[in-house]
Amino acid sequence: MKTAIIAPVNTQRESEKNEMIDMQLNNGLRVIVAEDHTTPIVAVDIWYKVGSRDEKPGKSGFAHLFEHMMFEGSENVAKSEHMKIINDVGGIVNGSTTQDRTNYWEVVPANQLELVLWLEADRMRSLNLTMENFENQRDTVKEERRMRVDNQPYMRVLYEMKDEVAYTNFAYRHSVIGSMEDLDNASLEDVRRFHDLYYRPNNAVMSIVGDVEIPQTIDLVKKYFEEIPPGPPVPVVDLSEPPQQSEKRTQYRDPFAPFTAYLFAYHIPDRRHTDYYAIELLEKILFDGESSRLYRKLVEEQQLVLHLLGGSDGKFGPSLFFGFVQISPQGNIAAVEQTVRAELADLTENRITDKELEKAKNKIKADFYLKQESVRARADQFCMYATVFDKPGLLYQELDRYLAVTAEELREVATRYFTPDNRTVIEIFPRNEHFRSGA
Amino acid sequence: MNHDFQNANMFGFSALKKPPIKERLPHFRIPEVREHTLPNGLHILVIERHTLPKVSFRLGINLGSKYDPAEKKGLSELLSASLKKGTSRRDYQTISDTIESVGGELDSDVNEDGFFVFGEFFTDYLDLGLELLSEISLSPVFPDQEVEKERSKLIANLANENSSPQFLARRRMIELLFQPHPYGCYKTEQSLHNISRLDLQDFHRRYFVPHNSFLVFAGDIKLEEAVRKTEKYFGEWKGGPVDRPEFKLPGVADQPVVNVVDRPGSEQVNLLLGNRLFARNHPDYHRMLVMNKILGGGGSGRLFLYLREEKGYTYGAYSSLNALKETGAWLANAEVRPEVTIDALKAFFEKFQEIKTEPVSSAELKNAKRYLVGSFPLKNETPASIASLLLQQKLYGLPKDYWQKYAHLVDEVSSAEVRQVAEKYIREQQMAVVVVGDAKRLAGQLEKFGQVEVYDVQNRPVR
Known part of the structure; x- marks a missing residue:
């Protein structure tokens, strides 16, 4: 048998040699610019540090509904024009909302940078709000909820119930898409207040990556953004989650599920915690690829499971390490649970071999390059590192922290979090005979 | 910060009132x-x-x-x-x-x-x-x-x-x-x-x-x-040319049909409309590409702007070309709440009629072409995506310099051609309409769009 000798791969990168700058305007807007002249395009990504975690009870789904309103017109841009103007010059554009942040991005031919900055500055400065547009987007978001969550198998559990059951703190307990009832409760005045409070330059990070020159780019950024006034300091949300005292377990009957499924989750700390690196390596070991432990055991050897996914769920604050498995016709929850527990227990009792650790680290390395491959991916990473770590350049250095983790540290981290009291379990059963397998 | 000062800044802002658009597209060549x-x-x-x-x-x-x-x-x-x-x-x-x-x-x-x-x-x-x-x-x-x-x-x-x-x-x-x-x-x-x-x-x-x-x-x-x-x-791999089966193309439908797929408990209705189209190497491909961009391509297409931004029926309404090696399909889709199923279908047909009968303005034509040409490099930025393009060219039997000529082929399309291909390929009289939803919640008005047949989720005819 030939197995490759696993050595650290060459980590010399062209992208690292390219120039990058991290600066702040007087109004607090943080700006990161990186040159990459490979393709004549540029990505602009703005992160506003507001997400569903900032919502109040009764107003779930608002941050995301607001994101839609950012495309409904501003002082000099008519309704739906933002997208159209970007498309019309050959660009692509979108926005997204998570628990922790809302972002807006464009990728355009490189010579249209000024246009993008003009558009983004216009809607940071002012929104043009009408009741008609607001009602229209409320309808649209309701359809988005139906399409993504209510009308799909398993999504109610993955998007919502996981957090609703595991968390006690409202900040992360409720979903980004929100409830239909709360969407109905939102008002136009809420939109105005939200923009005044959160959509200020001092609460944003903008990253620009592509075929541009840094000095000219800075001049353009100043031209369009420097005069936008800052807002008051943004209230800090309490994300703290009291330690869980005992296992939480619940059941859900899914209207569209064809197979039984099983979800488990453990509370883990926030993205900045030093244990994070070991946790992500554990994710690789358990879930990533056909040679990962749970895939090999559950899908290939025991054939109890059809599909599985899992790992850290990507929040910036106190997060969950979860696994979701769809159980095969010959499997059952008890058998799956036994295997999952045995595999997690093994990670707490035994050090993994050097070979398995190297494999996990090489997977992290492959991800590391993937995250830099397009200008948009890189722009997004800069915003993340600026937002979470206050250090965009960490994009190029964080890999070293993963590579430094030892087998003993992995064991310790597994022992710390994979405990029965820290666990949440959801058992999912098909509700409707029409979709049940074999019906 | 002082509130008055903020306001002063707000009014003193000296930004342009019109978007600073550059007319020229940057030069881009497919990597060698x-x-x-x-x-x-x-x-x-x-x-x-x-x-x-x-x-x-x-x-x-x-x-x-x-x-x-x-x-x-x-x-x-x-x-x-x-x-x-x-x-x-x-x-x-x-x-x-x-x-x-x-x-x-x-x-x-x-x-x-x-x-x-x-x-x-x-x-x-x-x-x-x-x-x-x-x-x-x-x-x-x-x-x-x-x-x-x-x-x-x-x-x-x-x-x-x-x-x-x-x-x-x-x-x-x-x-x-x-x-x-x-x-x-x-x-x-x-x-x-x-x-x-x-x-x-x-x-x-x-x-x-x-x-x-x-x-x-x-x-x-x-x-x-x-x-x-x-x-x-x-180097040791062997084997000569392959004797492949050949397939006859079916005739196109002679009347519109509606197929309902009864999905009990469905919270939405998925609408999919389609006509048979041509194979990937057909000379009308680029004309259809431009027409499709104007009608239903992305967040600036007419379908999106009408069914979502104006009517609020859906999260998204689009159309797309699906041109395969031997034949193809032109499709339009949206997911809507059950109450507006009929209105949404009517809205689709209104927009089909419009692009078939009213000339596309020169600005709309120019913008659609700029999108198709300008977004090409940014959608094909990574080496892996360029590799896929090359295989497409080989497997679909497109000319060797196809991707070099792509921008030119798109640029040549005229407003008259957009209308011609819309007329030729969007055929209401042969339209296949698929409606997936809870049959109990679907109004009995689907007949006006064609003869209705109902299937269950296992793809068995129901009546």
């Missing part, structure tokens, strides 16, 4: 492609990009699911699922361990017209990746036990597919547009059961030949090196 053919007929294409220390490769084989015998539909898919499950030298476990231990990736996939074995490895481990690519592509052994596992996964997945409203709509549509051509046939539990290990071996032996296969490298590699390595790992 270098090519070579081995004596055994295997064609190699190389795109050099040394920014990251890794290489993507993609072996494209002229074997599509269209060649699955009708009673064994799913054969090529089972072949793809079984390819990595054991070779004459290594078992499945060793193969997956070897790939993943070096952070590599190796997989396969099949669509109607092509079979792809693709991977990505760090430059240092490229040899290992190619050795494995060669092994699984040229000498898979299809161990019984592994094949049975893959077969039961595919069978179980039929139930997953049946739970997805998008899938239900699509299956109904391809049957309506393409049957009895193999593009219109979908695998079933029975057809998957009909496949034997011998079928996999025969199918593999017949189609996996170097003639009409293409190996594309993209990334940190030069042509000379690619040729040397390919000779080493694929």
Whole structure:
């Protein structure tokens, strides 16, 4: 048998040699610019540090509904024009909302940078709000909820119930898409207040990556953004989650599920915690690829499971390490649970071999390059590192922290979090005979 | 900060009132492609990009699911699922361990017209990746036990597919547009059961030949090196031209039809409308591309602006071209709440009528073309995506300089041509309309869009 000798791969990168700058305007807007002249395009990504975690009870789904309103017109841009103007010059554009942040991005031919900055500055400065547009987007978001969550198998559990059951703190307990009832409760005045409070330059990070020159780019950024006034300091949300005292377990009957499924989750700390690196390596070991432990055991050897996914769920604050498995016709929850527990227990009792650790680290390395491959991916990473770590350049250095983790540290981290009291379990059963397998 | 000062700044803002748009598109050329053919007929294409220390490769084989015998539909898919499950030298476990231990990736996939074995490895481990690519592509052994596992996964997945409203709509549509051509046939539990290990071996032996296969490298590699390595790992590969079945194209429908798929409990109604279109190499392709962008392409298409931004019926309404090697489909879709099903269908037809009868303005035409040309480099930024483009050109039999000429072909399209292709290819009188939703909640007005037939989620006619 030939197995490759696993050595650290060459980590010399062209992208690292390219120039990058991290600066702040007087109004607090943080700006990161990186040159990459490979393709004549540029990505602009703005992160506003507001997400569903900032919502109040009764107003779930608002941050995301607001994101839609950012495309409904501003002082000099008519309704739906933002997208159209970007498309019309050959660009692509979108926005997204998570628990922790809302972002807006464009990728355009490189010579249209000024246009993008003009558009983004216009809607940071002012929104043009009408009741008609607001009602229209409320309808649209309701359809988005139906399409993504209510009308799909398993999504109610993955998007919502996981957090609703595991968390006690409202900040992360409720979903980004929100409830239909709360969407109905939102008002136009809420939109105005939200923009005044959160959509200020001092609460944003903008990253620009592509075929541009840094000095000219800075001049353009100043031209369009420097005069936008800052807002008051943004209230800090309490994300703290009291330690869980005992296992939480619940059941859900899914209207569209064809197979039984099983979800488990453990509370883990926030993205900045030093244990994070070991946790992500554990994710690789358990879930990533056909040679990962749970895939090999559950899908290939025991054939109890059809599909599985899992790992850290990507929040910036106190997060969950979860696994979701769809159980095969010959499997059952008890058998799956036994295997999952045995595999997690093994990670707490035994050090993994050097070979398995190297494999996990090489997977992290492959991800590391993937995250830099397009200008948009890189722009997004800069915003993340600026937002979470206050250090965009960490994009190029964080890999070293993963590579430094030892087998003993992995064991310790597994022992710390994979405990029965820290666990949440959801058992999912098909509700409707029409979709049940074999019906 | 002082409130008055904020206001002063707000009013003193000296921004432009009009968007500062540059008229010129930056110059973009498809990266240079270098090519070579081995004596055994295997064609190699190389795109050099040394920014990251890794290489993507993609072996494209002229074997599509269209060649699955009708009673064994799913054969090529089972072949793809079984390819990595054991070779004459290594078992499945060793193969997956070897790939993943070096952070590599190796997989396969099949669509109607092509079979792809693709991977990505760090430059240092490229040899290992190619050795494995060669092994699984040229000498898979299809161990019984592994094949049975893959077969039961595919069978179980039929139930997953049946739970997805998008899938239900699509299956109904391809049957309506393409049957009895193999593009219109979908695998079933029975057809998957009909496949034997011998079928996999025969199918593999017949189609996996170097003639009409293409190996594309993209990334940190030069042509000379690619040729040397390919000779080493694929030099012994043998096999001449393949005798392929030919298929007759079905006639187009002579009247509109409505197929309802009853999905009990559905919270939404998935609408999918379609007409038969042409094959990928048809001369009207670029005219249709421009027409489609204006009508239903993305967030600035007329369908999106009307059904979502004006009416609030849906999260998104789009149209798309699906031009395959032998024929194609033009499709339009939206997911709407059940109450507005009929209104949404009417809205689609209004917009179809509009683009067929009213001339497209020069600004709208210019913008659609700029989108198609300008977004090309940013959608094809990575070496792997350029590799896919090259395989498309080869497998669909497009001219050698096709991607170099793409911008010009788009740019040539006139407003009159947009209207002509809309008239020619959007045919309400032959429209297939698929409506997936809870039949109890669907109003009885669907008849006005065509003769209604109802199916259940297992694809069985209901009445």
